[in-house]
Amino acid sequence: MKKILFTGILACMMAVLAACGGSDEAEGLLEDGKLKVGVTSGPHEQILEKVAELAEEEGLTIELVSFSDYVMPNVSLSEGELDLNSFQTEPFFDHMNEERGLDLVKVADTVTFPMGIYSEGVEDVADLKDGAQIGLPSDPTNSGRALLLFEQAGLITLEEGLGVNATVNDIAENPNNYSFIELDSAQIPRQLGEVDAAAINSNFAMDAGLVPGEDSIFIEQDSTFVNLIAVREENKDDEAVQQFIDIYQSDEVKQFVEETFQGSVVTGW
Incomplete structure (x- = not known):
């Protein structure tokens, strides 16, 4: 009788754990119902506002967090306060990753800002x-x-x-x-x-x-300093990240960039 009771309890515990694990995997970055995106103020923020508008039409809620410096968006992303960020060039990103030991990865190109x-x-x-x-x-x-x-x-x-x-x-x-x-x-x-x-x-x-x-x-002439979208390594294949990339690199956003910035910002995808 004790053996049967123990087996039953063990089976229940395994079922609960399996259910919890499956729920976390399914929810991914959208566990709280939205993507938290870090940007620097100015054009990056303007572009992301357009992305957020288009994302809302697809049922994806984006919360923008604006920064006035180049360091904190990566620190905040690394510490889990953000889901992704969009503000930096690849050389700067590589330098930050190495200098601070961050586990961040590039997932897509965005725009170029000639210096x-x-x-x-x-x-x-x-x-x-x-x-x-x-x-x-x-x-x-x-x-x-x-x-x-x-x-x-x-x-x-x-x-x-x-x-x-x-x-x-x-x-x-x-x-x-x-x-x-x-x-x-x-x-x-x-x-x-x-x-x-x-x-x-x-x-x-x-x-x-x-x-x-x-x-x-x-x-700047012929700039190779294309900006990028960064996420934590663990989230690089998250479905919400790919959805965000697809919206950012859409024809609607490209048109918005061209009409709004008149060549001062150039799409890099």
């Missing part, structure tokens, strides 16, 4: 005076990107082969003795009047009312 050089004092990079102070982002990846931009503009020459990993210490030639000042990416538009020129990420430039194609005195 530009801006100035309140000159209208052409050729008019910058000897010894001019030039601002650039302080985070490693965007700093390297800005230095490559300065090289494209003919302001400096970098040591060969470093690419986005270049730092101000890797400037091989600086014939006009420019002084390079590293500043917080999000704050550069507000500090533009304090330097002679500065490299600004387009999302922050546009957030400050600047139009990259019109207001920059030099803009």
Whole structure:
């Protein structure tokens, strides 16, 4: 009798555990009924608002969480406070993953924001005076990107082969003795009047009312810095993630980007 009773209890316990496991697997990221997506303020947020609108029509609720910096969206995603994020280039993403030991993966490309050089004092990079102070982002990846931009503009020459990993210490030639000042990416538009020129990420430039194609005195040529959608490794095959990607890379979103940003933001898929 005891053996029969024990067997019955064990069977019930296994059934309960199996039911719980099956429920978690089925619900996935939509366990709470919505996807929580991290973005930076400005164009990324605008695009995601359109994605959310289209997603709602398909029965997918998206909650946007806006950030004013480049670090916290990845930290929040890694810690489970977000389901995915959409705001960063692949070189920056790789750097963050390595530096902070994050277990995040890229699942899709989104858009490209050409970085530009801006100035309140000159209208052409050729008019910058000897010894001019030039601002650039302080985070490693965007700093390297800005230095490559300065090289494209003919302001400096970098040591060969470093690419986005270049730092101000890797400037091989600086014939006009420019002084390079590293500043917080999000704050550069507000500090533009304090330097002679500065490299600004387009999302922050546009957030400050600047139009990259019109207001920059030099803009990135043939950019390979496509932004991406990132998730935790464990969620890369989640059905909700694929649904989100399909909506983001839809013709409706492509049209929205083209009409809204007029070339200042370019689709990268």
